[in-house]
Amino acid sequence: xxxxxxxxxxxxxxxxxxxxxxxxxxxxxxxxxxxxxxxxxxxxxxxxxxxxxxxxxxxxxxxxxxxxxxxxxxxxxxxxxxxxxxxxxxxxxxxxxxxxxxxxxxxxxxxxxxxxxxxxxxxxxxxxxxxxxxxxxxxxxxxxxxxxxxxxxxxxxxxxxxxxxxxxxxxxxxxxxxxxxxxxxxxxxxxxxxxxxxxxxxxxxxxxxxxxxxxxxxxxxxxxxxxxxxxxxxxxxxxxxxxxxxxxxxxxxxxxxxxxxxxxxxxxxxxxxxxxxxxxxxxxxxxxxxxxxxxxxxxxxxxxxxxxxxxxxxxxxxxxxxxxxxxxxxxxxxxxxxxxxxxxxxxxxxxxxxxxxxxxxxxxxxxxxxxxxxxxxxxxxxxxxxxxxxxxxxxxxxxxxxxxxxxxxxxxxxxxxxxxxxxxxxxxxxxxxxxxxxxxxxxxxxxxxxxxxxxxxxx
Amino acid sequence: xxxxxxxxxxxxxxxxxxxxxxxxxxxxxxxxxxxxxxxxxxxxxxxxxxxxxxxxxxxxxxxxxxxxxxxxxxxxxxxxxxxxxxxxxxxxxxxxxxxxxxxxxxxxxxxxxxxxxxxxxxxxxxxxxxxxxxxxxxxxxxxxxxxxxxxxxxxxxxxxxxxxxxxxxxxxxxxxxxxxxxxxxxxxxxxxxxxxxxxxxxxxxxxxxxxxxxxxxxxxxxxxxxxxxxxxxxxxxxxxxxxxxxxxxxxxxxxxxxxxxxxxxxxxxxxxxxxxxxxxxxxxxxxxxxxxxxxxxxxxxxxxxxxxxxxxxxxxxxxxxxxxxxx
Numbered sequence: 001x002x003x004x005x006x007x008x009x010x011x012x013x014x015x016x017x018x019x020x021x022x023x024x025x026x027x028x029x030x031x032x033x034x035x036x037x038x039x040x041x042x043x044x045x046x047x048x049x050x051x052x053x054x055x056x057x058x059x060x061x062x063x064x065x066x067x068x069x070x071x072x073x074x075x076x077x078x079x080x081x082x083x084x085x086x087x088x089x090x091x092x093x094x095x096x097x098x099x100x101x102x103x104x105x106x107x108x109x110x111x112x113x114x115x116x117x118x119x120x121x122x123x124x125x126x127x128x129x130x131x132x133x134x135x136x137x138x139x140x141x142x143x144x145x146x147x148x149x150x151x152x153x154x155x156x157x158x159x160x161x162x163x164x165x166x167x168x169x170x171x172x173x174x175x176x177x178x179x180x181x182x183x184x185x186x187x188x189x190x191x192x193x194x195x196x197x198x199x200x201x202x203x204x205x206x207x208x209x210x211x212x213x214x215x216x217x218x219x220x221x222x223x224x225x226x227x228x229x230x231x232x233x234x235x236x237x238x239x240x241x242x243x244x245x246x247x248x249x250x251x252x253x254x255x256x257x258x259x260x261x262x263x264x265x266x267x268x269x270x271x272x273x274x275x276x277x278x279x280x281x282x283x284x285x286x287x288x289x290x291x292x293x294x295x296x297x298x299x300x301x302x303x304x305x306x307x308x309x310x311x312x313x314x315x316x317x318x319x320x321x322x323x324x325x326x327x328x329x330x331x332x333x334x335x336x337x338x339x340x341x342x343x344x345x346x347x348x349x350x351x352x353x354x355x356x357x358x359x360x361x362x363x364x365x366x367x368x369x370x371x372x373x374x375x376x377x378x379x380x381x382x383x384x385x386x387x388x389x390x391x392x393x394x395x396x397x398x399x400x401x402x403x404x405x406x407x408x409x410x411x412x413x414x415x416x417x418x419x420x421x422x423x424x425x426x427x428x429x430x431x432x433x434x435x436x437x438x439x440x441x442x443x444x445x446x447x448x449x450x451x452x453x454x455x456x457x458x459x
Numbered sequence: 460x461x462x463x464x465x466x467x468x469x470x471x472x473x474x475x476x477x478x479x480x481x482x483x484x485x486x487x488x489x490x491x492x493x494x495x496x497x498x499x500x501x502x503x504x505x506x507x508x509x510x511x512x513x514x515x516x517x518x519x520x521x522x523x524x525x526x527x528x529x530x531x532x533x534x535x536x537x538x539x540x541x542x543x544x545x546x547x548x549x550x551x552x553x554x555x556x557x558x559x560x561x562x563x564x565x566x567x568x569x570x571x572x573x574x575x576x577x578x579x580x581x582x583x584x585x586x587x588x589x590x591x592x593x594x595x596x597x598x599x600x601x602x603x604x605x606x607x608x609x610x611x612x613x614x615x616x617x618x619x620x621x622x623x624x625x626x627x628x629x630x631x632x633x634x635x636x637x638x639x640x641x642x643x644x645x646x647x648x649x650x651x652x653x654x655x656x657x658x659x660x661x662x663x664x665x666x667x668x669x670x671x672x673x674x675x676x677x678x679x680x681x682x683x684x685x686x687x688x689x690x691x692x693x694x695x696x697x698x699x700x701x702x703x704x705x706x707x708x709x710x711x712x713x714x715x716x717x718x719x720x721x722x723x724x725x726x727x728x729x730x731x732x733x734x735x736x737x738x739x740x741x742x743x744x745x746x747x748x749x750x751x752x753x754x755x756x757x758x759x760x761x762x763x764x765x766x767x768x769x770x771x772x773x774x775x776x777x778x779x780x781x782x783x784x785x786x
Contacts, residue, residue, distance in 0.1 A: 158592070184592060195615025198581025199588060202522075202599075205570050206589030229575055230582060237561040238571065239554030240775035274776045299777040 002051055003072040014069055016040045021062045027055045053077050131317035140310040142284035143173050146291035147211060151181055157295055158185040160196060161213030170215045171310055197223035201230040204244045211295060214250035217266045231300040232275030247294045252304035253344060253395045254443055260431035265396035270302040271373040277326055278372040280304040282347040284314035286370050289324030306345045329376035335365035338453050339383040341406055342393040343369040346444055350393055353449035362457060372402060381413045388419040389456040393444050398426040420456040425449050468733055471670040475505040475726050476750040478529040484754040485545055489705050493762055494545050496558050499526040503700030506725035507632045508533040510673025511600060514681045518597040520568040520586050522579030525560050527572035530602050536564040542757040548764040555767040577607035580616035587625040598626040598684050606637030608651045621659040624689030628680055634699040655692040667695030668725040
């Protein structure tokens, strides 16, 4: 027999009203079922069961006011290893919608009230689909395979960019595509990013789905007018008449010893723009599954690859129809003491840091964002409610960076869960220096991540 | 004058009158506080859009610039939807979210006005390439001003169109002034035709205030494009009778310049020609009167039309995707 106790919804809560029972005596209950609603003067919360069993008796009838915290409210029969405390869950709160700024503030308040002192029993994330057998491939192969698969499936998809056809890609991403699809669908462009990005928009206006390869995203700055003014805004400006299904892809972030103009991180530039989706894969599976999703997406998508990752090998599902959903982060490593959030190449750095921290007795959870916009704040918040600490890691500059945005959203969604202020590990706030030792200094380093974690864990 | 020719001139006259009446009506509405945003009107330049678009077919596409009301009307965009768009009303072509500078009507192949000078050039070239990939025989007509030829996309777009013999008619509406600056004071070399020819794009110059001459020139160039001859450029010289925007009185122009130009403005010129060739004044007056009545009715309708529902401010940003779950 397990007793379910009246939960505390905040550190200051001493009593509350048991507003409603959603289960009745004799009901079979699974972990995660919402069994009751509790009200205080500040918020309404749902109470979730953490154990399985049969509800044998309700000890406090619904409508009872001033039920003291920790009063037994019901009894549950069955379920191995039953824990006594139920988990309360916030009312399902969608991400803030712009049409209701008032509601954002109110939701934030409710969250503070609700989430503060609840035992850490975060709602579980839906498990990622099991795609079956995998084989090791490089990120480079994954990207090529994704484009080839989508081009086979949809004759409207074509690739354009500098060096993509005859030369097979400046970084050899488009190997074999010219041979398979011919020069009408694999098109070498002159060095005219502004021009050919505008052309991609025009082609999209006729119903085609261009993939635009930037030799590196550094050169997308020449084209940013068309990316933002034409691709991202047309659906809105035209009142929904026509969108712009273009995938803009290429290497982003620091390369090696190419200095300031050829080594920078564009995630926060593009993530700022309503109308764009922004993806930054780490593994080969990310690259393949998300590039396929990006090409199919009806919106313009910025797909930020990383030159240094191109040659790295990861296990990738071999299923013909393998694709990953845009907007879902992945917990790469589970942990309980701190949440490390990153994307692209620095996910690898976080995995190394988690290893190093484990040796010091600190359990780090590593979240690979995979998509920057729309941001999967649900996965981040779920983790922070468990670990109560967050460190973000990115190559980009700190000011108005992705880490800044994540920190703000964490404050909005789970302020009371934090046991320490969020900490950002970023690229240094300088243009990328050339000299190897200075370049190393300018990029996030393992010891910085470890130090940041020690800071938020007060160790 | 043959009957066919007379009918064609009357069609040109009617379209020009409609463009003029639309813009004069919109300006009056703007001055009356009914239209919230600035307008870039093409008063005095109507012959270019009119003469070119008379040679386009329904599935041909156009791209336009910030001074694009005439292009849109000449391509067949609905007047009611255009006027409501200027008024920022729900029934506008863009549901009130585009306004004058972003009017698009994809249903008639009008791929959008563009608030960025030269922005439409690569879009036109890409549309032409897309149409070819899709096996369509349609062509694309790209309107831009003299200011655009100093921007990079002019080179980038013409280079590509020429290299691939794409079916694009580039139309440079040369009104001699880029915003508030005389184009000649900021433009080197022998001009737009010479630049185009250097890229292998043949073209002609035409008096852009002579609607029949524009029609003739466009007709020949478009026939060459449709025959697979690749891109062409039409350089149409014209004169902007009004300021850069609806709020610019253009006092910076020399006294008498505008008055002198009025003697050559395209509607009066075509009217004079039609009368000289025996058209009935009553018939021309009726065409003009119909145009004004049509636009006046559109203004009244737009003024009475509902504003966009506030919820639409958050619509059509994009298909948001999957991450909208509970946090």
